[in-house]
Amino acid sequence: MPTSAPPPIEYDPPSPGRVKFNAYPDADAWAWSCAVMLAASLRRDLAERGHARLLLSGGTTPAPVYRALSKAPLDWDNIDVALVDERWLQPDDPDSNARLVRENLLQNHAKAAHFEPMTRLGRTLDEAVASANAHARQATTAAVLGMGEDGHTASLFPGARDLPRALSSKSDYVSFDASGCPGAGPWPLRISLTPLGLSKARERLLLVRGDAKRRLLDRALDSDDASVMPVRIAFTTPGATLQIHWCP
Numbered sequence: 001m002p003t004s005a006p007p008p009i010e011y012d013p014p015s016p017g018r019v020k021f022n023a024y025p026d027a028d029a030w031a032w033s034c035a036v037m038l039a040a041s042l043r044r045d046l047a048e049r050g051h052a053r054l055l056l057s058g059g060t061t062p063a064p065v066y067r068a069l070s071k072a073p074l075d076w077d078n079i080d081v082a083l084v085d086e087r088w089l090q091p092d093d094p095d096s097n098a099r100l101v102r103e104n105l106l107q108n109h110a111k112a113a114h115f116e117p118m119t120r121l122g123r124t125l126d127e128a129v130a131s132a133n134a135h136a137r138q139a140t141t142a143a144v145l146g147m148g149e150d151g152h153t154a155s156l157f158p159g160a161r162d163l164p165r166a167l168s169s170k171s172d173y174v175s176f177d178a179s180g181c182p183g184a185g186p187w188p189l190r191i192s193l194t195p196l197g198l199s200k201a202r203e204r205l206l207l208v209r210g211d212a213k214r215r216l217l218d219r220a221l222d223s224d225d226a227s228v229m230p231v232r233i234a235f236t237t238p239g240a241t242l243q244i245h246w247c248p
């Protein structure tokens with residue numbers, strides 16, 4: 001894989017300060033640049049602590065970044081990979097976020113990483129949440145977030161009854177019932193990272209593609225209500241500056 005990222009196109013977001021916006025001309029430059037940046041963060045934690053931990057989102061956007069990152073020659077034996085959120089599906093279900101991570105990141109060099117799926121045969125939802133919270137006691141190198149077309153991030157959906165509880169939770173992960181939210185598709189039952197869980201990540205990336213999502217992002221940056229635009233937690237939660245990586 002390349003060792004340095006091409007320079008992103010500069011752009012001033014409407015809400016500067018807690019956000020850095022990086023735009024790339026195409027998906028290849030975007031994927032390789034994100035992979036190079038993630039590899040650098042992992043390498044830094046491996047050097048400083050002998051261990052690194054990566055939190056990954058699912059959905060339709062991040063696979064090219066994960067495939068590029070899988071080729072990074074890192075000490076993957078000492079890297080834990082976990083999920084930002086999961087649909088209440090078995091880990092080998094084709095629609096699970098775990099399957100996406102397995103098929104795209106846990107290949108090539110990254111095959112040696114230690115992966116923590118949230119769901120497991122025979123595990124109840126409460127047990128899965130407890131296990132995610134237990135793992136979350138370890139320091140997190142970077143959290144990779146996505147944004148749905150309804151402004152959700154992780155599995156925090158606008159309009160869901162569970163959203164206020166999740167946004168103010170004192171746990172890193174919660175169960176989340178998104179029944180009635182069209183953006184949750186056929187998987188309303190979820191486990192999600194909370195703002196508290198996100199605040200512990202040393203680095204924070206938001207991967208976004210396409211013009212419609214860029215317009216949505218501008219609306220989220222301008223809005224002041226995380227219950228309408230949950231993606232706002234990505235830059236309003238105390239902690240690391242949000243690095244947004246966008247391409248057409």
Ligand SMILES: O=C1O[C@H](COP(=O)(O)O)[C@@H](O)[C@H](O)[C@H]1O
Pocket residue numbers: 056057058059060061062084085086087097145146147148149152153154155184
């Ligand atoms: O359901 C989910 O959606 C979001 C956004 O996905 P995308 O398909 O619009 O990229 C994703 O970040 C999250 O991990 C996933 O569970």
